[in-house]
Amino acid sequence: MQDDVGKYKSYEEYLDSLLKAEDKIYMDQEMGRMIAELGYRSSGETLTREKFAQIREQIQMDKRMREKKNEKTEIQDGGEEEDPIVQSVRERYASNKEGTLNTILYLQIETEKGAVVSGHIDIRERIAQENFLPYLTGEKTLTPQSEDLTYANLSRGKGKFTSTPQWQVISENRTLAFKSSNGLDLVYAIPNISRREKEKELSQQWTEIDTKNKNVKAKLFDLYL
Incomplete structure (x- = not known):
């Protein structure tokens, strides 16, 4: 077919x-x-x-x-190594597109000029709103945008929160969290030992990505539906 x-x-x-x-x-x-x-x-x-x-x-x-x-130009025996972020996102692409998985990708990128841009990206929303194929092939680099769940440009002193159909952004008492559309899951951006066990558990489900680039930090949170 x-x-x-x-x-x-x-x-x-x-x-x-x-x-x-x-x-x-x-x-x-x-x-x-x-x-x-x-x-x-x-x-x-x-x-x-x-x-x-x-x-x-x-x-x-x-x-x-x-x-x-x-x-790709082959180097040594194994050939060119794939970008770990591209690989991680591609593995989750189909499930996010089908609506069986909601993934949040956090990126912090320091440019060559020293500017730092960070943000939490709702992968399912990005897939729905733009042509996602170039990100999966590595032709286009996935970076935080002002329309994402969170966006911060420290060098310019700019920051913005934007809720999506999948996640409601909650920022209060110096705490940043994302509430799922089903109203059952509250995901904390940063683990805090003072929170209750359930809250700590949800905070610690973030998966770190070894980007192999000291200027790029990344982590993922997956919520299966």
Whole structure:
């Protein structure tokens, strides 16, 4: 099925391929596509527009990954090492996109000029709001933006909190936390030994990423739904 989808440039072209010759004689194009989309012109599963788009996106991602791999310059025996942040995010991409996982990625980046930018990124929200493919292939670097859950530019003295459909940002009494949309989970950005055991447990579920770059710090929190 995936190989077949790769042949079509659009969902409409896919629907047209399901029609028979007589359909094109007795029905106009719009009616024919409607009949095909309802499943009356396929002996197997007829893809929905959403499913078709998902498969095409996966095909494009696989193609870009192969191209990216071929472009890498091999060093020593093992070849070029992949960015740990890219790898971690890619492993969680499908689950966040499908809505079975909500991931928060914290990044702190120090630039060559000494400026420090940090923030908590709602991965599921980023996937929904922009073309995420370049981040997965490493062609584009994932960095905190002012629309993320938290954003801070220490050199400019700027900071901002933004809640998303997945997380409500709570900042009070010098405490930063994220409340999940189900209202059951409160995730603390920084562990605090004075909190109750349950709160400490949620705080300590952050996973540190060894970025292999002294100027970049990263950690992840995964909430499975």
